[in-house]
Amino acid sequence: MKPTVLASILIAAVFATPASAQSIKLANVAELSGGGATVGTNWKNGIDLAIEDINAKGGVLGRKLEVTHADSQSNPGVARAQVQKALDNEPYVLLGPGYSGSVKVTAPLAAEAGIAQIMGGEAAELTQAGNKFLFRTSFGQQSSMPKVAKYINDELKAKSVAIVWVNNDFGKGGRDSISKEFVKYNIKVAADLSTEAGQADFAADVSKIKSAAPDAVFVYVNEEESARILKELKRQGVTVPLVGETTLVGQKVVELAGDAANGARGHVGLTTDAPVELIKAFREKFVKKYNYVPDHNGLKGWLAIYMIKATTEKMGKVDSKGFADALHGFTITAAKEPGILMDATFDANGDIDRQGFLVEIVDGKQVVKQVLPKLKN
Amino acid sequence: MSNLLDLLIAGLATGAIYAIVAVGFTLLWQTSQTINFAQGEFVMLPAFLMLGAMNAGAPFWLAIVIGIGLSMLLLGLAFKMLLVDPMLRHGVLPLAIATMALAIGIKESAKQFYSAEASPFPSIVPAGDIAIFGRAVALQSIGVLAVAVLAVVGLTALLNRTSIGHQMQAAAQNPTVARIIGVPVERMIMLTFLINAFLVALASLLITPIYLAKFSNGEVLGQAAFIAAIVGGFNQIRGAIAGGLLIGVVDNLAAAYVSTQYRAAVPLLLLIAIILFRPQGIFGRAEERTV
Numbered sequence: 056m057k058p059t060v061l062a063s064i065l066i067a068a069v070f071a072t073p074a075s076a077q078s079i080k081l082a083n084v085a086e087l088s089g090g091g092a093t094v095g096t097n098w099k100n101g102i103d104l105a106i107e108d109i110n111a112k113g114g115v116l117g118r119k120l121e122v123t124h125a126d127s128q129s130n131p132g133v134a135r136a137q138v139q140k141a142l143d144n145e146p147y148v149l150l151g152p153g154y155s156g157s158v159k160v161t162a163p164l165a166a167e168a169g170i171a172q173i174m175g176g177e178a179a180e181l182t183q184a185g186n187k188f189l190f191r192t193s194f195g196q197q198s199s200m201p202k203v204a205k206y207i208n209d210e211l212k213a214k215s216v217a218i219v220w221v222n223n224d225f226g227k228g229g230r231d232s233i234s235k236e237f238v239k240y241n242i243k244v245a246a247d248l249s250t251e252a253g254q255a256d257f258a259a260d261v262s263k264i265k266s267a268a269p270d271a272v273f274v275y276v277n278e279e280e281s282a283r284i285l286k287e288l289k290r291q292g293v294t295v296p297l298v299g300e301t302t303l304v305g306q307k308v309v310e311l312a313g314d315a316a317n318g319a320r321g322h323v324g325l326t327t328d329a330p331v332e333l334i335k336a337f338r339e340k341f342v343k344k345y346n347y348v349p350d351h352n353g354l355k356g357w358l359a360i361y362m363i364k365a366t367t368e369k370m371g372k373v374d375s376k377g378f379a380d381a382l383h384g385f386t387i388t389a390a391k392e393p394g395i396l397m398d399a400t401f402d403a404n405g406d407i408d409r410q411g412f413l414v415e416i417v418d419g420k421q422v423v424k425q426v427l428p429k430l431k432n
Numbered sequence: 433m434s435n436l437l438d439l440l441i442a443g444l445a446t447g448a449i450y451a452i453v454a455v456g457f458t459l460l461w462q463t464s465q466t467i468n469f470a471q472g473e474f475v476m477l478p479a480f481l482m483l484g485a486m487n488a489g490a491p492f493w494l495a496i497v498i499g500i501g502l503s504m505l506l507l508g509l510a511f512k513m514l515l516v517d518p519m520l521r522h523g524v525l526p527l528a529i530a531t532m533a534l535a536i537g538i539k540e541s542a543k544q545f546y547s548a549e550a551s552p553f554p555s556i557v558p559a560g561d562i563a564i565f566g567r568a569v570a571l572q573s574i575g576v577l578a579v580a581v582l583a584v585v586g587l588t589a590l591l592n593r594t595s596i597g598h599q600m601q602a603a604a605q606n607p608t609v610a611r612i613i614g615v616p617v618e619r620m621i622m623l624t625f626l627i628n629a630f631l632v633a634l635a636s637l638l639i640t641p642i643y644l645a646k647f648s649n650g651e652v653l654g655q656a657a658f659i660a661a662i663v664g665g666f667n668q669i670r671g672a673i674a675g676g677l678l679i680g681v682v683d684n685l686a687a688a689y690v691s692t693q694y695r696a697a698v699p700l701l702l703l704i705a706i707i708l709f710r711p712q713g714i715f716g717r718a719e720e721r722t723v
Contacts, residue, residue: 092550253648255649256442259439259442259688
């Protein structure tokens with residue numbers, strides 16, 4: 056046989072592979088480098104682990120899942136370009152990004168294409184713009200901040216609080232939401248400190264906090280900056296309670312901040328330390344594969360894939376255009392789909408309702424102090 | 433007042449590290465007209481070399497020795513022989529551009545071969561406070577300041593009080609005459625590159641526990657040190673030291689008393705003012721060249 060004929064047959068065989076044609080194609084755009092690398096890497100690993108898990112059990116409706124990963128470099132401009140590129144390949148569902156700013160600029164593209172987007176952003180405004188294709192994997196700030204403010208008022212009895220926030224969509228959304236809640240409880244904002252993403256030196260910020268002498272400090276910056284400010288707060292001897300959200304008490308923060316993380320408290324929608332058997336099993340599986348304990352973003356990535364599985368099985372077909380409608384108002388129970396880990400309900404805006412946790416870092420570990428039930432049962 | 437003291441000490445500690453890096457800028461410029469735009473990445477890399485050694489099982493002290501040794505080999509010897517020497521004969525600008533490319537290469541390599549995520553890095557100074565004027569001051573700030581000052585004093589003593597230092601200065605000021613009087617100019621230039629590599633490794637050891645080990649650390653450090661060198665005077669070591677300390681303190685005071693949002697702009701405003709009103713820098717010497 057002539058070499059050219061042989062080559063043609065081989066090429067034809069490669070392009071005609073039936074497994075590739077039958078697989079369900081997903082596209083993930085995440086923060087795999089830059090300031091959000093911790094977020095994106097955990098999210099990606101969670102996705103890969105869930106896909107491996109599902110494919111090993113025969114896939115979804117008998118079809119394997121397949122994902123392509125693209126790096127947004129933690130930059131909204133790059134994220135937009137990557138999402139446009141991903142949508143051009145007509146994925147079944149778009150995954151990511153994790154940063155609210157990147158979600159904000161990419162959501163209109165996915166909506167225009169009629170593709171559901173399951174993302175990790177937490178800024179309150181994301182699901183309040185009437186986008187019918189956007190879904191959360193974690194609580195939005197409008198759900199979590201009232202719980203944090205209630206804890207600061209009821210448990211810590213704080214009358215004045217310093218707010219440290221990162222100057223981006225995520226930080227500003229959190230700062231605005233918590234400030235509103237503080238007004239309800241008559242809590243005074245002793246200092247309102249904006250910081251920059253990627254900021255390395257927090258000496259001056261902490262010095263300002265010390266001057267303001269608040270009863271507690273609310274820290275709402277990304278993971279790496281959380282670690283840096285926790286170290287600086289310890290270095291300058293700030294002893295008042297430090298309260299935040301998932302980004303203050305995540306596994307990566309504990310790893311980076313070491314002893315300085317002890318005593319930090321926060322509300323987390325997802326934690327691998329939760330007293331839930333299915334989450335413990337997930338954690339074991341993740342650690343076995345990646346050799347480190349994931350933070351909540353690893354859980355979010357995993358859950359995104361199981362949201363796709365449960366919704367597709369509910370529809371009984373792989374229908375990209377009908378996916379968003381099927382997920383709105385859908386309650387996925389852990390009894391029926393163990394991969395979802397905890398019962399979760401998705402409302403008409405794409406917001407999620409499920410259990411939450413109040414945790415404290417004790418001896419370098421997250422300790423769940425309180426389990427907060429679903430808002431609507 | 434007490435806050436001012438805290439801010440001054442923290443600013444001086446950070447500024448001292450900028451000063452060490454800025455001194456490297458001036459050393460390379462004086463001896464070989466090299467503007468090293470990869471200087472920030474030179475500070476980032478040794479921390480990863482030390483972490484690599486620790487991951488391979490070396491204790492921290494040994495990892496420091498290995499990290500400094502490898503830095504001198506890669507960022508001193510190899511940098512000069514493989515990049516500076518071949519490029520310098522084409523002029524200062526091609527070399528400057530080549531160092532920009534090197535910066536990207538080092539940054540992406542650290543990300544590729546280690547991690548895109550930040551990693552914790554141990555401190556050579558123990559945690560805790562000491563009392564100064566009745567204020568609890570972090571040992572880490574004092575330690576960083578002390579090591580940085582020691583390094584600068586040591587370098588100044590080497591340059592001003594030893595024969596090798598005098599030969600280095602002669603090689604920097606007039607290489608032709610230095611050669612005539614028997615100074616081994618090439619060896620002196622190589623020594624400068626090795627000293628720069630040692631200084632960046634030291635800066636890496638001091639700053640990484642605060643900044644955390646991350647591939648992108650060089651961007652901030654390189655920019656701060658470059659501004660420091662220009663503000664202080666690019667052709668004077670004492671200028672680089674003063675510039676580094678000044679930038680560290682100004683940055684901290686600006687964040688506390690001007691605005692945390694505009695803190696990054698204040699050193700740049702200082703840079704613009706210096707370029708407009710004293711282009712040679714605070715301690716720099718005006719240079720005139722005939723074509």
